[in-house]
Amino acid sequence: MGVLSEGLTHVLILVASLVGIGFALLQWFLVSKVRVSVESGNGYSDRLIGEEEEGVDNLDVSLKCAEIQNAISVGFLGMKIATYANARTTLQARKGVGKAFITAFRSGAVMGFLLSANGLLVLYVSINLFKLYYGDDWEGLYESITGYGLGGSSMALFGRVGGGIYTKAADVGADLVGKVERNIPEDDPRNPAVIADNVGDNVGDIAGMGSDLFGSYAESSCAALFVASISQFGVVHDYTAMSYPLIISAMGIVVCLITTLFATDLFEIKNVSEIEPSLKRQLVISTILMTAGIAMVSFLALPSEFTLYDFGTDKLVKNWHLFFCVSIGLWAGLVIGFTTEYYTSNAYSPVQDVADSCRTGAATNVIFGLALGYKSVIIPIFSIAIAIYVSFSMAAMYGIAMAALGMLSTISTGLAIDAYGPISDNAGGIAEMAGMSHKIRERTDALDAAGNTTAAIGKGFAIGSAALVSLALFGAFVSRAGIKAVDVLTPKVFIGLIVGAMLPYWFSAMTMKSVGSAALKMVEEVRRQFNTIPGLMEGRAKPDYTNCVKISTDASLREMIPPGALVMLTPLIAGTFFGVETLAGVLAGSLVSGVQVAISASNTGGAWDNAKKYIEAGASEHAKSLGPKGSDPHKAAVIGDTIGDPLKDTSGPSLNILIKLMAVESLVFAPFFAAHGGLLFKLL
Numbered sequence: 250m251g252v253l254s255e256g257l258t259h260v261l262i263l264v265a266s267l268v269g270i271g272f273a274l275l276q277w278f279l280v281s282k283v284r285v286s287v288e289s290g291n292g293y294s295d296r297l298i299g300e301e302e303e304g305v306d307n308l309d310v311s312l313k314c315a316e317i318q319n320a321i322s323v324g325f326l327g328m329k330i331a332t333y334a335n336a337r338t339t340l341q342a343r344k345g346v347g348k349a350f351i352t353a354f355r356s357g358a359v360m361g362f363l364l365s366a367n368g369l370l371v372l373y374v375s376i377n378l379f380k381l382y383y384g385d386d387w388e389g390l391y392e393s394i395t396g397y398g399l400g401g402s403s404m405a406l407f408g409r410v411g412g413g414i415y416t417k418a419a420d421v422g423a424d425l426v427g428k429v430e431r432n433i434p435e436d437d438p439r440n441p442a443v444i445a446d447n448v449g450d451n452v453g454d455i456a457g458m459g460s461d462l463f464g465s466y467a468e469s470s471c472a473a474l475f476v477a478s479i480s481q482f483g484v485v486h487d488y489t490a491m492s493y494p495l496i497i498s499a500m501g502i503v504v505c506l507i508t509t510l511f512a513t514d515l516f517e518i519k520n521v522s523e524i525e526p527s528l529k530r531q532l533v534i535s536t537i538l539m540t541a542g543i544a545m546v547s548f549l550a551l552p553s554e555f556t557l558y559d560f561g562t563d564k565l566v567k568n569w570h571l572f573f574c575v576s577i578g579l580w581a582g583l584v585i586g587f588t589t590e591y592y593t594s595n596a597y598s599p600v601q602d603v604a605d606s607c608r609t610g611a612a613t614n615v616i617f618g619l620a621l622g623y624k625s626v627i628i629p630i631f632s633i634a635i636a637i638y639v640s641f642s643m644a645a646m647y648g649i650a651m652a653a654l655g656m657l658s659t660i661s662t663g664l665a666i667d668a669y670g671p672i673s674d675n676a677g678g679i680a681e682m683a684g685m686s687h688k689i690r691e692r693t694d695a696l697d698a699a700g701n702t703t704a705a706i707g708k709g710f711a712i713g714s715a716a717l718v719s720l721a722l723f724g725a726f727v728s729r730a731g732i733k734a735v736d737v738l739t740p741k742v743f744i745g746l747i748v749g750a751m752l753p754y755w756f757s758a759m760t761m762k763s764v765g766s767a768a769l770k771m772v773e774e775v776r777r778q779f780n781t782i783p784g785l786m787e788g789r790a791k792p793d794y795t796n797c798v799k800i801s802t803d804a805s806l807r808e809m810i811p812p813g814a815l816v817m818l819t820p821l822i823a824g825t826f827f828g829v830e831t832l833a834g835v836l837a838g839s840l841v842s843g844v845q846v847a848i849s850a851s852n853t854g855g856a857w858d859n860a861k862k863y864i865e866a867g868a869s870e871h872a873k874s875l876g877p878k879g880s881d882p883h884k885a886a887v888i889g890d891t892i893g894d895p896l897k898d899t900s901g902p903s904l905n906i907l908i909k910l911m912a913v914e915s916l917v918f919a920p921f922f923a924a925h926g927g928l929l930f931k932l933l
Contacts, residue, residue, distance in 0.1 A: 339677075442775050735833045755815065
């Protein structure tokens with residue numbers, strides 16, 4: 250038995266959850282203190298009153314910001330605070346970049362802490378409610394809890410795929426007609442697709458990333474809990490040791506809370522060059538503090554020596570082994586994050602080389618971007634491989650599940666940084682549309698540029714954690730299905746392996762074509778409005794934003810059905826008709842193939858995006874030689890960015906859901922497949 254008592258374990262998990270929710274609400278309150286005017290009716294209005302800025306009509310600009318924010322507003326919780334904060338961030342930029350940064354980051358923290366704390370609290374409550382029914386049957390209890398992971402991933406499928414189609418249909422349509430054909434700036438209010446584009450940032454980047462990482466958190470917790478339930482912890486009913494994954498998550502909330510204070514209260518941003526280092530500092534500080542937290546939890550919650558299930562045998566494990574498993578997942582996530590940054594930030598040579606290739610046109614830009622994406626896979630895959638080997642050697646499949654949870658233990662900070670990106674992006678768009686001064690736009694552009702890099706880091710974390718989570722779920726499925734070994738030389742397994750490796754390409758084809766079809770309709774609508782609305786280009790008439798929003802909404806709802814059906818039906822068909830061995834092959838093939846495609850697609854798209862921004866910013870002599878906006882190299886960069894949009898924001902991130910959802914669905918249905926599956930082979 251560990252040092253922590255069962256009663257203290259209950260208190261720690263509950264208190265950490267409630268503190269996380271309370272801290273999120275505090276951040277929301279602090280953001281809301283940016284002044285608003287009270288109106289009758291619903292008790293408040295989003296009509297914002299900005300602070301004084303020299304030489305600017307404050308009331309006129311504030312009213313424009315409020316109008317634009319109301320047009321963008323959607324959503325639940327994370328999306329609600331994001332759309333609530335975007336115009337406030339714009340107005341705070343008039344007081345200085347530091348004030349704007351704090352507003353955007355606090356808004357992102359609301360998303361991060363609400364999601365992590367609610368996820369932990371609901372899982373804890375579910376376990377204790379199910380315990381009333383299952384009693385001492387802990388194996389049955391924690392097997393049923395795997396449905397929590399299935400629910401999380403199912404929701405993530407709609408958030409990632411549907412959100413990705415929504416945002417990129419609008420983005421591609423706005424860019425192709427607005428920038429390339431009409432030569433007007435990004436986020437120009439004359440562009441009919443600009444509101445749909447800004448709404449899409451919230452739907453894709455906030456709802457999509459939030460649901461994706463929540464799904465990973467739920468699945469890694471469920472995989473670890475299930476393996477523990479058929480090990481010594483479950484047999485002797487050691488509640489504290491069983492709750493080790495939950496205590497790690499609780500410690501993560503506390504660590505991230507302390508880390509957030511470094512960004513919002515302890516250090517002040519005074520100029521734009523400090524923004525990106527401050528965000529990256531969040532990752533480093535949270536990782537260092539969490540390492541100490543993992544050590545504390547491992548030695549207090551776990552017995553000094555115990556056994557874990559290892560495919561039919563019991564593996565002797567010490568508590569410090571689990572410390573290394575969780576820690577290596579945590580640090581592997583940091584390595585993947587910074588590798589992703591190196592390949593997607595325009596501060597480094599890979600993206601600058603892609604930008605330079607635009608001199609000779611769009612074709613060479615595409616070639617260089619694809620090459621960069623393929624190369625960027627190398628270090629993350631080695632990091633994941635090392636994490637898998639070390640964690641499995643020390644604690645079998647339980648160790649891999651805990652490595653995945655370690656990578657996600659700082660999810661509050663990771664999501665805060667990720668949500669900061671679209672909030673800043675929207676803030677920049679609102680500044681452009683409201684006609685604010687060039688100085689304000691420079692500040693919001695600096696916030697947005699840092700957000701692009703951190704968003705890429707967030708995608709790296711999501712993909713890395715998805716790989717570890719899927720492997721942990723795969724191990725739990727193999728254990729539950731009673732498979733003693735997965736032999737690739739067996740025809741049943743090999744046909745599953747090769748089909749599984751094909752699935753990410755099939756899935757990507759569906760999502761890419763969905764974006765293309767939706768973007769085609771968006772382009773036609775934007776062209777129609779420019780051609781038929783008198784005075785639109787001159788700024789004398791307003792475009793019909795609503796119709797463009799409707800196109801994106803309809804497309805996302807309709808087009809996500811086929812890829813969703815592919816993910817949901819594949820395990821059911823493979824398990825029912827071909828059996829658990831073939832399904833094991835399908836899961837292994839989709840995992841190995843999907844991770845590579847996801848990393849390369851996300852990084853290729855991110856590199857093209859930042860190559861375009863590098864040329865637009867003109868911050869160096871090299872960048873100036875490629876510009877300005879509207880030059881041939883810039884047009885080539887815009888084409889690359891447009892091609893990369895569905896890669897980095899739809900197909901790439903959605904592959905996380907493919908590999909996770911198939912694995913957790915297989916685990917949930919494993920008893921049925923083991924007893925009744927393989928109908929086709931039984932007939933032959």
